[in-house]
Amino acid sequence: MAFLRLFKTPRNQQFSYKPRYWDPKKEEAEERRLRIETLQNGGVDGMKERLRGGFRKGAGGEAAGRYRNERVRKSNLSLVIIMIVLAVVTYILYYVYMPELERMMG
Numbered sequence: 001m002a003f004l005r006l007f008k009t010p011r012n013q014q015f016s017y018k019p020r021y022w023d024p025k026k027e028e029a030e031e032r033r034l035r036i037e038t039l040q041n042g043g044v045d046g047m048k049e050r051l052r053g054g055f056r057k058g059a060g061g062e063a064a065g066r067y068r069n070e071r072v073r074k075s076n077l078s079l080v081i082i083m084i085v086l087a088v089v090t091y092i093l094y095y096v097y098m099p100e101l102e103r104m105m106g
Contacts, residue, residue, distance in 0.1 A: 038049040 035049055039046050
C-alpha cells in the first residue's frame with residue numbers, strides 16, 4: 001500500500017530547549033528585598049504591596065493550614081468510627097434475624 005502514497009507526510013516539528021541555571025533562593029531573596037524597599041518607601045505602592053503580601057500568605061497564614069489539617073484528621077476519625085459502628089450493627093442484625101429468615105424460607 002505504500003506505493004499508493006503520492007506525497008510524503010510531514011513530520012512534527014521538534015523543539016529543543018536548553019535550560020539555563022536558575023537559583024530559586026536568590027530569586028526569592030531579590031523579591032523579598034524589593035518588597036521590603038517598597039514597604040519602607042510608603043505611599044500608594046507601599047500600601048498595595050502590604051495588601052498583596054497579606055493575600056499571598058492567605059487568611060491566617062500558617063495557622064489556617066494547621067487548622068485545616070486538624071479538621072481533616074477529625075473528619076477522618078469520625079468516618080472510621082461510623083464505619084465501625086455500622087459494621088457492628090450489621091453483624092448483630094445478621095446473627096439475630098438471619099436464622100429467622102432461613103426458617104421462613106425453607
